[in-house]
Amino acid sequence: MSEDVRRLAAGGRIDRDQALDFVFDGRALRGFAGDTLASALLANGVDVVGRSFKYGRPRGIVGHGAEEPNAIVEVGTGASCVPNLRATQVELYDGLEARSTGSSVFQRAVGAFGRLLPAGFYYKTFMSSPRAWMAWERLLRHAAGFGRAPDAADPDTYDRMNHHCDVLVVGAGPAGLSAALEAAGWGARVLLADEQSEFGGSLLAETRTLGGDGAAAWLDATLAELDASANVELLPRSTVSGYYDHNFLTIVERRSDHLGPVAVAGTRERLHRVRAEQVVLATGAIERPLVFANNDLPGVMLASSVSTYVNRYAVAPGKSLLLFTTNDHGYRTALDWHRIGREVVAIVDARENPAGGWVAAAKDSGIEVIARHAITEAVGRSRVSGAAIAPLQRNALVGASRRLACDLVACSGGWNPTLHLGSQTGVKPRWSKSAAAFLPGDLGEGTLCAGAVAGTPTLRGCLEQGALAGATAASRAGFGSGRTTRAAPEVDEPSEAPTGSLFLVPHPKRVSRAPRQFVDFQLDVTAADIELAAREGYESVEHVKRYTALGFGTDQGKLGNVNGVAILADVLGKDIAEVGTTMYRPSYTPATFGAIAARDVGGFFDAERHTPMHDWHTDHGAEWEDVGRWKRPWYYPQSGETMQQAVNRECLAARDGVAIVDASTLGKIDIQGADAAEFLDRVYTTGFRKLGIGRCRYGLMLHEDGTIFDDGVTARLAESRYLMHTTTGNAEVVFAWLERWHQTEWPDLKVYFTSVTDHWATAALVGPKSRTVLAKVCTDIDLSGEAFPFMVVREGRVAGVPARVFRISFSGELSFEVNVPAQHGRSVWDALIDAGAEFDIMPYGTETMHVLRAEKGFIIVGQDTDGSMTPADMGMDWAVRRNKPFGFLGDRSLDLADHVREDRPQLVGLASGDGKTVLPEGGQLVDDPERPPPVPFAGHVTSSYYSARLSRPIALGMVKGGAKRMGETVYCPLADGRVLKASIVDSVFYDPKEERQRV
């Protein structure tokens, strides 16, 4: 086999029978099923996968999984493009199209001035003037950012699923698999999630035997057993992205991306929301790179990644390997390389006296081990071609350097446990000197860590610890004894010596002058940047993060953070433990917005509530208004009509003939109990004790601070039964409010509430002819004014259905509000429409409703009030009884110093100065239109319409001290420069004696 063929002839888990064609940066390439984009790129000899963010340096693939900082690619096109995927996590499929997201030409040019761009350079310049900054900013913005956002709506769907399990196992490596087996064996409900396409974790690249067989055999048997367990659910391609309070975790499952852009039925990604009694974290560890000069050259990789490419993907990403390690484990990469027959230039080990099984094995294989040395600098242009090594003692250079040629440098600076999830809960990792790593902190009763994440170095140890964690978790969740039931398979592995601590390889030049020693590849953060930050006083690790952007990238510093912390500690002369890590947060790896939004977009973004007559409105061409979650008809345009024309027609019908409106959305609360009257007295400004049975009364509901928050008419249906109406938007708030006061303050009052909003369909017949119309379909109620006066409710049958008819009015006209159980709503509505046909009955919507009520000066809570108005502000003292024995909620606040000020904004009517122009709602009123800003506020227009009945505009507004300013003029300056005049008038425009509604 030729040395420069990257794809090995045999081995690996790829399927050589399934070749897959793909395109990278316009180049047509080929890989196999089982490849990731990264392994396929390496197999094709693609070394440079992007340019660095700040300096525009060429970058290659460093890792093989979630940690990859460089190979950030854009996959797909147009609407189904995904901007920032890691090539190491993209499964290859036929027809895949990917592009590198590296820097722009501009950046490469800027890169040449790299020395001018130390950490935080932008804080120090570009500020000669605000304008100059805006120009610079544009340049910076275009230079920054990786992929492009898709340019059209996402064609895919997503959804979510809730889970409750006894044991959630995160990570399906040897530790996680063992844990799942044990927990499942005890009968616990187990969920096992792993972010990779296949379960197995590090076993997928394992060359040792388990229990005498190859790792793959053990893996297959284990998976078969788990798969067969009814109480186990397996989630591959599922990243546990967040760990929240009370063992709530989120998992993002990728369901279709690996299949390519074929139209797949179902969902692209699914969010699993998990409540776990116990969580076993078996997330493994990520190898730590070594920081030396030019360590970002393509061809400098993690040792474990080199091994993974060789063993799992059958790819050899180079010819001659130089291994740089601080631990025994790294030696395995040299052995792997040796096994496939490629050249191992040498093993450079920074430790004093490497010993141990792997070291011996390497030496036995004839590999040169250069101890007490370090790579101080990598050499090469767009790929590493060699490295300078120099002798090292106690992490200081002690001699001259020499050069070794190689085209691949594998680094192993030790292992960083993947403790992200546990740390997201707020528990800080703790530094372990002996393990030379941060280990998970004390995570409490609900969480266990097993395997490499807990710092366990051996495979056997991981298997055992996993099993024990599984059994313990099961027993804590109530299953089994906590003992393991099966022995872990035997593993043939030598013992390992401790890992050396080397976080920044010294260079003959000082850090500030040496070639760049990269700590965070993605954001081009160097050791010199960290040093500079500290020098300038940004000493807290969180400051360093924010000043240099260390760990700010899409990899969240999975490779760089620990080295960065250690370098900072060294610069500050502190312990690593004292410096600590930055805060860990979700997501573990970036989580798709769509998956988190799940199906709750489009029609499911919010529930839409419909009345029983909804379809009728649709059929009759209603335009809709959204009120809370309800759809309400706004107006019903007839052919060719403008909105104003339709509303005029509807208004006139209501005033002169008959009209009908669907009022089903009003909140309705059935209140029963001996103390119902007393209760109502306490929550409403008005009194309800003396209200006769069958009678109705209007009330205002106040917050304790005296502001109006709801209003409505309440009817007494029986001695101890009332029906309360609330505004549409507030129905649920009021219902909860009543329960709250009853349950928490006045439990002694005998009263019960039942929401009946949805039970009643309400059709309000309005207009002088409403009585005649209703009489046609209601014969068992005497509808005459004497027998059935205003503010009275009667029961009877309407169109054959049992009904409650209220003589209440929100229009000031004769009006009958017909309430029937909702299942009959549509039929009764139809009957009323039929009965009214001969009188040209007009359906009307909310707009007409608003005009009619405004003509009468009736307020709408939330439109004329804004949460800061008291009853007196609205001129509604008439609805307030101050001398009730108990008082009422909000009563006391009406006397507060500020609430009795005479110059508070008060409700008034506003007559348009020219008699023609409708004042804009939201228009601001001023006393002196000539005054330049800031102009003192005099008031604002709250409701404003053209009144067809009065043939002129009418408006309501709040004007400071308005009650005493009748007849005065105020001005309404508009954005277009016009100034409208208005005079302050009484707020009742129509039928001030209230005769029409009482006929």
Added chain:
Amino acid sequence: MVKYASISETRCAGSNPGRMERYSLLSLVRHARRYHENWQRAWRDPAPKKAYDIVIVGGGGHGLATAYYLAKVHGVTDVAVVEKGWLGGGNTGRNTTIVRSNYLRDESSHLYEFSLKLWEGLSQELNFNVMFSPRGVLYLGHNLHDMREIERRVNANRLNGIDAELLSTADVQKLVPLMSCSPNARYPVLGASLQRRGGIARHDAVAWGFARAADAQGVDILQRTEVTGVRCDNGAVAGVETSRGFIGARKVACVTAGNSGVLAAMAGLKLPIESRPLQALVSEPLKPCLDVVVQSSGVHCYVSQADKGDLVIGAGTDSYNGYGQRGSFSVIEHTLQAICELFPAFSRVRMNRHWGGIVDICPDACPIIGETPVRGLYFNCGWGTGGFKATPGSGYVFAETLAYERPHPLAAPFSLDRFATGALVDEHGAAGVAH
């Protein structure tokens, strides 16, 4: 390795009061020639003195700005800023950085507009680029009620001399091509208000810029110094107990945002404030795709694109109290539903990180600035979900309030006693969506 002893040694020296090295392109070039080895500390790390004239508790933007203006405008330099953690580690360092002044009521719009004017020259004033980017802030309306409120606010703003425009759906679409403006949406975009002078800024830089400038004026900035008690004698403040010992003070000014209730309790006071988690999240960095700030309280989200390319997205507050600097995941879910609903193309974008801050919420969604029943003890808090934009203005008026022991006129409406008189300045509408 080569080590610079100087890093720990310069801690207390560094920039001498009054001798702040000016940042500029020129200085950058000069330092580049010396491998950036000679940059001064941005601020000293002094040992606490026994006593100060004024101790400011809280090294967020507001506290540092207060210190800066006290020294710069009023010549009061015997001041310490006491911060329990690292500068800007509170809400200053975790907010979505929206700056605007289009509030509804006169009282608040005057204050925020004053602040916006300071923003406009802040980088130059501090000689620190805070990257204030007045790219415009859109506020969307989704139903008739929203549109009425928007129109009211636009009109009110214009009369207060604040730039404000009312935009149609088509205008919005032009400004934000990726937004879904379909009339059939569950929450259709019916229009919007636009304040062009509004925008975003680099939050950390605000804290650092004020710190550096205050330090240069002689203010002592004491990080990793937690106030654990407020000492009072005969109803007047005497100083603060800290994790580094007692520090005497004639006046103590608490600017501790989410922790204000805790500070108040130390002085035996209770405030009309509840501390709630407010969350935010960022996407992975993208090439420029959103050039204005978009806010919507109807679907409840707000989003801008930071200069680095990440979408910075604000979520809602949790409905309950919390000090954990984290919030409920369901809030994140709801926010991303809103984002995907408004920007269906962002559905494939991914969330890199999400976090929370603790916001101090007043019943009227307005701040509290001024004295307390304890003589010499002042509070500046209650900025809740929207105080970043107020940072320079708040510091300015609070400094004057402290220096002259009477409220700055712009601060006067925000005194603590409004909760007794009922003179609340209700800004729930304008502050409705956290920002």
Added chain:
Amino acid sequence: MSEPGGVVCRECLDRAFVNVRADAGDPRLRHAVAQVAGVDLPHEPGTWNHADRSRAYWLGPDEWLLVVEGDDGLEVEGRLRDALDGRFSVADVTGAQVQLELSGHDVGKVLQKSSPYDFHPRNFPPGRCAQTVFAKATALVAAREDGAFDIVFRRSFADYLMQWLADAAAEYGYRLAGWNEP
């Protein structure tokens, strides 16, 4: 994809729904309900009882939902009122409710997609009921002996929830069955 009919949804028509609120400790209550509706009021939280034609669901410590097949809500309300002598709260809510029966092999998955509640049979065996969050609405869900679930929600949410269910169940095969269909 699983066989069609993985989830079957059937709307239950012709039922009277009456909300009952009363002091659970009052012995007359149980008696009156048994007399009028022929069903024993459940006192154990989160449970429901059924008799021939009627069911009674626990909603809260002093609140139940009575469902009587083939009856008129107002009449049931009236009969209960008479039997309870006015010391209780009874309200016909027939118009307010929609009841569905969800069955089929994958019904559990659809519930998992819709609610954070744990409907696993270990936690929610037949005889249990729970009011909980359901999509962006709320619902009362009850587990039946035959492995199906009864779901009750408010009428104004019906259009939304029916669409939701159809969408959530689509991947398993969803069928909307007529009331009388098997």
Added chain:
Amino acid sequence: MFRIRCPYCRELRSEEEFSYAGEAHIPRPEDPSSLSDAEWGEYLHTRTNPRGPHREMWVHTAGCRRYFNVLRDTLSYEILAVYLVGEMPPEREEAR
């Protein structure tokens, strides 16, 4: 994202089912008219807002709709106790 054991449903239920209803143990003054503006203002607006155990009211909105009290640590979000309206939190938590 905590879970609360509803004392009425007697089950651990998800946060999404509940609504926060403010600090507990702030009884409405017997006779509001006898209070000064300042005292009334205090009842209306001032809250203890502690960093640590907090006595608060919750309502099981999507469930049984009952209000009840919870002692919750506002820092760790641990639910230390659930108790009924009208009761005081269990002793051990009182001593702090």
